[in-house]
Amino acid sequence: MEEEEEGSMKWNFKGDEIMKKASSWTIRTILKTLIANLKGADDPTRPVIQLAHGDPSVFPSFRPSKVLEDGLIEAVQSAKFNCYGPSNGIPQARRAVAEYLSKNQQLEVSVDDVHLTAGGRHAIDVLLTALAHPGANILLPKPGYPFYEARATFSRLEIRHYDLLGEQAWEVDLHHVETLADKSTVAIVITNPGNPCGNVYTYEHLQKIAETARKHGFLVIADEAYANLDFGSTPFVSMQHFGSIVPVLSLGSLSKRWMLPGWRVGWIVITDPNGILQKYGILDSIKSCLDISPDPATCIQAAIPKILNIPEDFYSRTLHLLREAVDISYDRLREIPCFTCPYKPGGGMFIMVKLNLSLLEGIIDDMDFCLKLAGEESVTLLPGVAMGLKNWLRLTFAVELSSLQDGLQRIRAFCLRHEKKL
Numbered sequence: 001m002e003e004e005e006e007g008s009m010k011w012n013f014k015g016d017e018i019m020k021k022a023s024s025w026t027i028r029t030i031l032k033t034l035i036a037n038l039k040g041a042d043d044p045t046r047p048v049i050q051l052a053h054g055d056p057s058v059f060p061s062f063r064p065s066k067v068l069e070d071g072l073i074e075a076v077q078s079a080k081f082n083c084y085g086p087s088n089g090i091p092q093a094r095r096a097v098a099e100y101l102s103k104n105q106q107l108e109v110s111v112d113d114v115h116l117t118a119g120g121r122h123a124i125d126v127l128l129t130a131l132a133h134p135g136a137n138i139l140l141p142k143p144g145y146p147f148y149e150a151r152a153t154f155s156r157l158e159i160r161h162y163d164l165l166g167e168q169a170w171e172v173d174l175h176h177v178e179t180l181a182d183k184s185t186v187a188i189v190i191t192n193p194g195n196p197c198g199n200v201y202t203y204e205h206l207q208k209i210a211e212t213a214r215k216h217g218f219l220v221i222a223d224e225a226y227a228n229l230d231f232g233s234t235p236f237v238s239m240q241h242f243g244s245i246v247p248v249l250s251l252g253s254l255s256k257r258w259m260l261p262g263w264r265v266g267w268i269v270i271t272d273p274n275g276i277l278q279k280y281g282i283l284d285s286i287k288s289c290l291d292i293s294p295d296p297a298t299c300i301q302a303a304i305p306k307i308l309n310i311p312e313d314f315y316s317r318t319l320h321l322l323r324e325a326v327d328i329s330y331d332r333l334r335e336i337p338c339f340t341c342p343y344k345p346g347g348g349m350f351i352m353v354k355l356n357l358s359l360l361e362g363i364i365d366d367m368d369f370c371l372k373l374a375g376e377e378s379v380t381l382l383p384g385v386a387m388g389l390k391n392w393l394r395l396t397f398a399v400e401l402s403s404l405q406d407g408l409q410r411i412r413a414f415c416l417r418h419e420k421k422l
């Protein structure tokens, strides 16, 4: 076709702005900018240290156990799992998840309540899609895991942010929740153990959240992607224990405890002994949503029974590594004058640090801090704006210990170099 003709030709399709708006929330978008700013990427004496996002699977200390690899190899070699699977997962994998959760949390999880998804993010996709209806709103934590904002924006669910209280172990500000909720509030999302805060909620606090949700008539989405990655004094308790107070939709994933994010398997567990979700059509919506979305690879599902029955020492080794890493991070970060750490994480892979800009020269905000840090020290941190909390920083401590120590040293050097001279 001639160029002149192309200009006057009118096609019938066009991109939707909502996509751009939704993706602007994702961590990936910010990481791209930070990575573009890394200068030392090709200097072998000064390797890049990525503390902005959590993926310990790339480090030798966190290498997934051979048992997990064998599970997949066996599944592939059996030639029994080259087939399509049912839309909510193959029965033996769902049963393995139900048994694992029942044993792990002293619950009675039925196989019918477990639905497999292509990773935790797909579980979020399904839940928010099933809940979105015109005019509905959802309560999301601030700071939070921004994929929820992205997905809610995409589904045109109105977002209302409730505060987490940094001085109170990042608990949910329930008074704030009460002021935000109305007749159109469909759900509250809680992340426990938390990303980005490393919070681990007590049984009592979870119960209060459940009671508040019941009072206002919305359900609880419990993001338990970091379930059992708790290493502090408060043990992890699943929100599933409160299903008789309020319907609970919880999600889990192989990405964190088993450190297999690339295998893309997660699950939704429905805890609703009173059958409320069935009555209000949400259960059918979730099932329909699973029917029209892609499922995890069948051979990986087939490996799940083996994965979830891995010997205990795999778990204790990870916790030992994380405990050591959080101790070092918390101590070192607190020594840096322009940082405040209100809370030492009791779980998860991240710590939040507040930036005191008045002690720094020539740094305008958290994003500026992260860009300059990447440029000068080849270290990445995630700016708080990405999680809704400006002038904070998120650091992952789930990295090789030697890299963590090197990274903390460079952060310290950077802060001292940019300190305001009095």
Ligand SMILES: *Cc1c(COP(=O)(O)O)cnc(C)c1O
Residues within 6 Å of the ligand: 118, 119, 120, 121, 122, 145, 191, 195, 223, 225, 253, 254, 255, 256, 261, 265, 266
């Ligand atoms: C990592 C994560 C998930 C799930 O991630 P997948 O990699 O998709 O399994 C869900 N919620 C939170 C808070 C996470 O950090």
